[in-house]
Amino acid sequence: MRRPRPPVTTSVEVSALTVRYGGVKAVDDFTLSHSSGGVIGLIGPNGAGKTTLLNALSGVTPPTSGTIRVNGRDLTGAGPVRTARLGVTRTFQNLQIFGSLTVLQNVMLPRTARSVHLSLGHVLGLAGSRKRVEAERRTAGELLDRVGLGPYAHLPAESLAYGLQRRVEIARALAGDPALLLLDEPLAGLARAESAGLTALFTDIAAEGVTVLMVEHDVAGVFAVSDRVLVLDHGRLLADGTSEQIAADPVVRAAYLGEET
Numbered sequence: 001m002r003r004p005r006p007p008v009t010t011s012v013e014v015s016a017l018t019v020r021y022g023g024v025k026a027v028d029d030f031t032l033s034h035s036s037g038g039v040i041g042l043i044g045p046n047g048a049g050k051t052t053l054l055n056a057l058s059g060v061t062p063p064t065s066g067t068i069r070v071n072g073r074d075l076t077g078a079g080p081v082r083t084a085r086l087g088v089t090r091t092f093q094n095l096q097i098f099g100s101l102t103v104l105q106n107v108m109l110p111r112t113a114r115s116v117h118l119s120l121g122h123v124l125g126l127a128g129s130r131k132r133v134e135a136e137r138r139t140a141g142e143l144l145d146r147v148g149l150g151p152y153a154h155l156p157a158e159s160l161a162y163g164l165q166r167r168v169e170i171a172r173a174l175a176g177d178p179a180l181l182l183l184d185e186p187l188a189g190l191a192r193a194e195s196a197g198l199t200a201l202f203t204d205i206a207a208e209g210v211t212v213l214m215v216e217h218d219v220a221g222v223f224a225v226s227d228r229v230l231v232l233d234h235g236r237l238l239a240d241g242t243s244e245q246i247a248a249d250p251v252v253r254a255a256y257l258g259e260e261t
């Protein structure tokens with residue numbers, strides 16, 4: 001088992017974030033202050049700007065304006081690699097794993113790729129590097145046990161069932177030791193039992209002190225797992241509250257669930 005980290009408080013401060021694509025404001029003046037950890041669900045209709053917001057938070061898409069700070073560090077415009085180093089990692093809507101690498105290799109990648117010396121030293125067979133790679137292998141193995149992938153460590157990732165491949169991507173994002181973990185539609189295409197297993201995993205991850213922000217269309221899944229739910233509509237924050245508050249919010253029900261007020 002991976003040793004649980006003592007719970008830490010991650011502070012996320014997003015201020016007036018805007019992402020423009022030509023004339024479209026995909027994210028429009030989005031502000032968020034969060035320091036209580038747990039799972040945050042981000043929902044909204046198609047085209048609401050959810051993925052764009054995740055892309056901005058993870059450094060993939062530079063914002064047009066606004067700022068992003070995590071644990072006091074300014075990540076605005078940092079780019080994906082530096083953003084990951086500063087504690088924000090993610091998964092993607094379309095699974096992005098290295099299918100021909102083993103599950104363990106996929107999970108070792110973020111940490112070994114961080115160090116050119118380590119990678120080079122390993123290739124050259126240097127003793128110090130070998131020891132460190134061994135240590136990384138152990139850490140990755142513990143992480144795989146933690147997410148239920150221990151028995152699959154040495155199989156090619158592409159040979160796993162889809163639900164398990166999702167876990168590989170999540171484990172790889174966790175290997176970057178994030179303060180904030182961004183998940184883009186992690187439950188898409190999963191059977192109910194697999195979804196339930198994954199949402200339980202998100203709760204465990206959050207209990208270790210990682211703030212989890214999850215974009216998801218499965219509203220019931222979001223309500224079941226989230227401590228806080230944000231609703232985005234036309235790039236703007238339409239509502240923000242607990243699952244119970246959001247489920248009962250007439251504005252959300254009208255705009256998102258298509259009900260009449």
Ligand SMILES: Nc1ncnc2c1ncn2[C@@H]1O[C@H](COP(=O)(O)OP(=O)(O)OP(=O)(O)O)[C@@H](O)[C@H]1O
Nearest residue numbers: 021024025026044045046047048049050051052053
């Ligand atoms: N690369 C891009 N270039 C131009 N417009 C874009 C680009 N990416 C997204 N958009 C537009 O920005 C808006 C928000 O899109 P985005 O994909 O972020 O929404 P979403 O809430 O994630 O949607 P979905 O739930 O369908 O995945 C949409 O109007 C979309 O057409």
